[in-house]
Amino acid sequence: MTVAFRIALRYFFSKSQQTVINRINAFALFMVVVATATLFIVLSAFDGLKDFGLSFSNRFDPDFEIQPAQGKFFTFSPEEQQSLLNFPGVVAISPVIEEKVFLSFKEKSQVAYLKGVSENYSSVIAVADLIMIGDWLDFQETNNVVAGFGIAAALSLGVYDYTSYLNIAVPKKQEAGVFSGAPFNQKAATVMGLYQISEDLDKKYVFSSADFAQQLLGLDSLKYSAVVVKTRPKIDRAALQKTIQQQFKSPVVLVSRAEQNAALYRMLNLENAAIYFIFTLVMIIALFNVIGALIMMVLDKKKQMKILLAMGVAPRDIHRIFLILGIMICFFGGVIGLILSSGVVLLQETAPFIYVPGTSLPYPVVFTFKNLFSVFFTLIFLGTLSALWATRGLHRKMRHQAIHS
Numbered sequence: 283m284t285v286a287f288r289i290a291l292r293y294f295f296s297k298s299q300q301t302v303i304n305r306i307n308a309f310a311l312f313m314v315v316v317a318t319a320t321l322f323i324v325l326s327a328f329d330g331l332k333d334f335g336l337s338f339s340n341r342f343d344p345d346f347e348i349q350p351a352q353g354k355f356f357t358f359s360p361e362e363q364q365s366l367l368n369f370p371g372v373v374a375i376s377p378v379i380e381e382k383v384f385l386s387f388k389e390k391s392q393v394a395y396l397k398g399v400s401e402n403y404s405s406v407i408a409v410a411d412l413i414m415i416g417d418w419l420d421f422q423e424t425n426n427v428v429a430g431f432g433i434a435a436a437l438s439l440g441v442y443d444y445t446s447y448l449n450i451a452v453p454k455k456q457e458a459g460v461f462s463g464a465p466f467n468q469k470a471a472t473v474m475g476l477y478q479i480s481e482d483l484d485k486k487y488v489f490s491s492a493d494f495a496q497q498l499l500g501l502d503s504l505k506y507s508a509v510v511v512k513t514r515p516k517i518d519r520a521a522l523q524k525t526i527q528q529q530f531k532s533p534v535v536l537v538s539r540a541e542q543n544a545a546l547y548r549m550l551n552l553e554n555a556a557i558y559f560i561f562t563l564v565m566i567i568a569l570f571n572v573i574g575a576l577i578m579m580v581l582d583k584k585k586q587m588k589i590l591l592a593m594g595v596a597p598r599d600i601h602r603i604f605l606i607l608g609i610m611i612c613f614f615g616g617v618i619g620l621i622l623s624s625g626v627v628l629l630q631e632t633a634p635f636i637y638v639p640g641t642s643l644p645y646p647v648v649f650t651f652k653n654l655f656s657v658f659f660t661l662i663f664l665g666t667l668s669a670l671w672a673t674r675g676l677h678r679k680m681r682h683q684a685i686h687s
Contacts, residue, residue: 284599285595286600286602290602290603290607291610293603298582300582303582307611309575310571310574311611313571314568314571314572314661314665315615315616315618315619315622317561317569317619318616318657318658319622319626320623321558321561321562321565321657321660322623322624322653322657323626325558325561325657326650327647328557329554330645330646330647332554335550336543336550340539341407341408341412341479342479342483343542343543344406344512344539345512345513345538346510346536346537346538347511347536347537348508348509348530348534348535349507349508349535350508350534350535351534351535354381354507355379355506356530356534357505357532358377358509358530359531361529362529362530363377365525366525366529369522370517371517371518372512373512374405374511375406375510375512376403376405377400377508377509378399378403378508378509379397379505379506379507380397381395381507382394382396383395383450384451384452384466385433385488386449386451387446387447387449388446390438392436394433394485394487395486395487395488396490396495397495398489398490398492398494398496399492401421401491404418406510406512409489412478413476413477414475416428416441416475416476417475418475419489419490419491420474424491424494424497425469425470425494426473426474426491427448427472427488427490428474428475428476428488429475430476430483430484430487430488431476431477432481432485432486433484433488434476436485439473441473442473443472447470447471448470448471448472448473448488449469449470450469450470450471450488450490451466451467451468452466452468452498453466454466455500467498468498469494492506519536519538562660565661565664566664569668572665573669576604576668576672579604587600601673605670605673607669608672609666612662612669615661616657616658616661616662620654620657620658624649624654630644
């Protein structure tokens with residue numbers, strides 16, 4: 283242990299004869315504790331909100347989705363299906379058909395998306411957890427659908443209503459210049475159940491069997507708009523992509539869940555960076571108290587510094603004393619702040635005591651060591667810069683004083 287460190291440690295734990303100096307030091311330490319705790323709690327709360335927001339897409343979106351490289355649809359043969367299922371790490375797959383449709387029920391109407399799925403879809407997406415009223419699709423009877431709560435509210439839909447059917451229509455594909463019959467393909471369906479995921483998704487999709495969607499759209503039995511894939515964690519994506527390109531006759535692309543929600547992920551990462559930057563500025567403001575405390579301590583310890591010079595302590599070591607002292611204030615303040623804030627976050631995770639106003643939903647927070655270390659090292663880095671700025675010129679003054687002595 284160096285002389286500078288021992289003296290700095292003694293200065294940190296000792297009290298000055300002037301009460302105002304002690305109060306300034308205590309306030310500087312308190313502000314470091316508050317700034318550190320605030321930054322960690324805010325980052326933990328944002329991570330909780332981020333996970334909460336992504337949980338909706340994680341429940342609805344598959345691990346991977348195979349999409350056509352060009353156009354809306356591609357051919358997916360039984361041989362291609364088997365080769366995909368044989369790939370190590372692939373748990374389940376389901377071809378789907380998605381198209382914008384026009385919904386009408388009695389005198390009400392709405393535009394939505396029809397998502398035709400196979401019976402294996404429930405092996406890829408846990409649809410049972412999404413159904414709030416009624417049941418999932420009955421694949422033995424093709425003319426039944428599952429709608430979202432938003433669509434049901436807009437059209438006043440009920441479940442198992444065999445007296446009034448939901449009418450689903452799409453524009454009919456016709457050759458240029460040739461017009462014959464009705465301009466729409468349409469089919470009537472019974473609503474089997476209502477799902478609830480999020481406000482946006484509840485107003486967007488109506489689920490049906492793939493056969494129902496193919497008949498409505500006039501597609502061949504092997505034509506689909508995508509294939510959703512459930513995989514084991516840490517699957518070799520590059521190898522899966524290569525297998526798909528080799529085995530599939532149609533040009534397709536492999537899209538991960540993050541890529542399916544690229545805009546959402548970009549927005550959340552940008553917001554996270556903005557929050558970190560804003561509260562880092564708050565920490566910088568708090569560190570001005572450390573600068574002020576160090577300057578006051580330098581003035582208070584002038585007599586002791588002269589004694590140290592007379593005892594042969596180098597001017598460089600005297601400068602290091604106050605530099606180390608500033609870092610100590612940040613270190614101990616940061617440790618106390620992180621211990622307190624970690625306790626608050628962990629308590630909220632295990633035994634929630636803060637709830638979203640007007641609901642019984644606990645405010646989401648997530649404890650991560652990434653946030654813990656990022657806050658701590660940010661504090662130490664900024665604290666070191668603050669201490670260097672507060673003690674600038676002290677080495678030169680001590681050396682000048684030593685020469686004149």
